[in-house]
Amino acid sequence: MGRFDRYLFRQLMTLFGFFSLVLILLYWVNSAVGLFDELIGDGQSALVFLEFSALSLPGIIRFVVPLSAFVAALYVTNRLSRESELVVVQATGFSAWRLARAVGAFGLVVMLLMASLTHVLYPAAQAKLSEREDEIARNVTARLLNPGEFLTPAEGVTVYIREIDETGALRDLFLADTRDPDSQVIYTAATAYLVRTDRGPQLVMIDGLAQTLRTSDQRLFTTRFSDFTYDLARLIRFDGGGRLRRGHLPSWHLVAPDAALLEATGDSAERFRTELHERTNRAGMALVAALLGFSALLVGPFSRFGVGRQVVLAVVLIVIVNSVDALADRLLSMSPGAWPAAYLPTATGLGLSALFLTLATHPEWGPWRWRRRATA
DSSP states (O other): OOHHHHHHHHHHHHHHHHHHHHHHHHHHHHHHHHHHHHHHTTTOOHHHHHHHHHHHHHHHHHHHHHHHHHHHHHHHHHHHHHTTHHHHHHHTTOOHHHHHHHHHHHHHHHHHHHHHIIIIIHHHHHHHHHHHHHHHHHGGGGGTOOTTSEEEEETTEEEEEEEEOTTSOEEEEEEEEOOSTTEEEEEEEEEEEEEEETTEEEEEEEEEEEEEEETTTTEEEEEEEEEEEEEGGGGSSOOOOSOOOGGGSOTHHHHSOOHHHHHHHTOOHHHHHHHHHHHHHHHHHHHHHHHHHHHTTTOSOOOTTOSHHHHHHHHHHHHHHHHHHHHHHHHHHHOTTOGGGGGHHHHHHHHHHHHHHHHHHOGGGSTHHHHHHHHO
């Protein structure tokens, strides 16, 4: 890399680090507020909150990295244009393609960072997060095993147990579920048992009565039952599920999954390959973001009012690429075997970048050339 390339590369990396730090903090604080209310209000300790916050960081970073690369490319290119540094460099014979070399190197570095996130760190964090959520979901029984107290494990749900005998049976159970304002239910049972299943903790009530109040007409319905199962997993937001998911696996497990892995996840080999291609495309989007932010600001004639229109153009291009990404997701969900569709967003972004770099290199091909002729 030449001296100017190194200078541009340093500027891009510095601004990328700054914007990444700011955006990660903003998104992390926003998610941490809801996570704090959910966990601390659910009776968990501050250490659990910190653990969950740390495990959520790879997902936030994965979302922020392409955005930071795009904003950094916009900011640096705008500043170089405003301070006439680009004009001076182009006057020495640097074409738009030659200027893009440092931006391409910056994009490749960001792409490698994204690849490590999407292929390794994010799946590992999601797997650990799912495991911890499942543990917390199963520990809901601990909050119910307090005889002689009225407990509220979730908003709108009240539980009372008179006593717990030596066999673990819950004697004289009272459970009021008023979460549905149109239909409020009270369960009473002489005996109940807490049972752990793959779907989460279940409350099995024996010899009881269910009283349902329909608030629309204030009618009360009573139902006696010999046994009834109440899903306690509905009382909390976490859902471990007990099933391995392909999104929790590192990418080397997606290349050639064996029969045992396919059975454990309940997915097909095509779904595994599609997941691998989607992760690779997501890493490539970081390179696209950097090149689009740079190339869009090079097109068009010089203006004393800055490059405001080019900035708007760059934002529109990112919206177009994201729309193609959404379209590709729909195509892959309908037809997992059409894996080349996963690379449509990256191919579209690189094609648009190449187009604008070519127009910046040959300004006589641009649409503003005809406007100048009409003005003349």
